[in-house]
Amino acid sequence: MNTGNQSYKVDFMLVGLFQYGSMNGFLFAAIVFLFLVAVLGNITLVHLIRLDSRLHTPMYFLLSQLSLIDMMYICTTVPKMASNFLANIKTITFLGCEIQTFMFLSLGGCEAVLLGFMSYDHYVAICHPLRYAVLMSKKICCSLSICAWSSSVVNSLIHSLYFFQLPFCGSRLIDHFFCEIPSLLSLVCEDTSQYEYTILLSGLIILLLPFLTILASYAQVLTVVFQINSGTGRTKALSTCSSHLIVASLFYVTTLSAYTRPHSLHDPAQDKMVAVFYSIVTPLLNPFIYSLRNKEVLGALRRLLG
Numbered sequence: 001m002n003t004g005n006q007s008y009k010v011d012f013m014l015v016g017l018f019q020y021g022s023m024n025g026f027l028f029a030a031i032v033f034l035f036l037v038a039v040l041g042n043i044t045l046v047h048l049i050r051l052d053s054r055l056h057t058p059m060y061f062l063l064s065q066l067s068l069i070d071m072m073y074i075c076t077t078v079p080k081m082a083s084n085f086l087a088n089i090k091t092i093t094f095l096g097c098e099i100q101t102f103m104f105l106s107l108g109g110c111e112a113v114l115l116g117f118m119s120y121d122h123y124v125a126i127c128h129p130l131r132y133a134v135l136m137s138k139k140i141c142c143s144l145s146i147c148a149w150s151s152s153v154v155n156s157l158i159h160s161l162y163f164f165q166l167p168f169c170g171s172r173l174i175d176h177f178f179c180e181i182p183s184l185l186s187l188v189c190e191d192t193s194q195y196e197y198t199i200l201l202s203g204l205i206i207l208l209l210p211f212l213t214i215l216a217s218y219a220q221v222l223t224v225v226f227q228i229n230s231g232t233g234r235t236k237a238l239s240t241c242s243s244h245l246i247v248a249s250l251f252y253v254t255t256l257s258a259y260t261r262p263h264s265l266h267d268p269a270q271d272k273m274v275a276v277f278y279s280i281v282t283p284l285l286n287p288f289i290y291s292l293r294n295k296e297v298l299g300a301l302r303r304l305l306g
Helices: 023-050 058-075 078-087 094-127 129-135 136-165 182-187 193-225 229-259 270-293 293-306
Strands: 012-016
Touching: 023 058, 023 078, 023 270, 023 293, 058 078, 058 094, 058 136, 058 270, 094 129, 094 136, 094 182, 094 193, 094 229, 136 182, 136 193, 182 193, 182 270, 193 229, 229 270, 270 293
Parallel strands: none
Antiparallel strands: none
């Protein structure tokens, strides 16, 4: 333990995402472009929901929370990766790595829980429409949002405080493009098998439980939807639920792959590609999947543009 603590608070080195020689510049430009589109898309969606009174409903309140999370989520990784690439400096301070890990876990956990709550909102709206105003009141919506934020922050704080007290020794090279606990485990110079069980348990609670809730909710929704006589109503319900299911599946499958696999089965190159999906692609797709397939959001955008 003491040997590891001799390197405490020493800077880490990030290998980065770009390892393709002459294509580095093109890949960097592509990632930055996707980052700017994701930030602009999420800001626009939050702005539309705030301005248009027709979107002041529980569903859009939760959607605005999701966009806010996605905007912060992608900002925890890409700016640092971009600055390292431009300055040709791969280092990140010990404190910076700890903060990045805490923020990434907090926002990722919050998104996982919030997606589950959004499926509950869809379930109530379709299966119990007459009780929707009671079951999804403003007070309940705020409580769901607070629950998502607080549970994820507490989980992230526990993991961050515990993990960064472990001894790091030998190489400080992180084979990733940001600080993430699965990629940092190989730098710890003591047995982490017990802690890996804790990561697995957290992943099952924060990720798998909401995902199963989504699947169960939509199983009930589909049962009700196919009993709807109106073809328009059935199409609208299926469109709303399918958009949410696409986003949820992409996010949960990739994060579960990263956080529930044993450390011995992790491959750095594969981990980086999977991380691109849940850290960059999902925040990019969310605002477009929800807006391009939603007439109310498109109508609000047209009204905003005059």
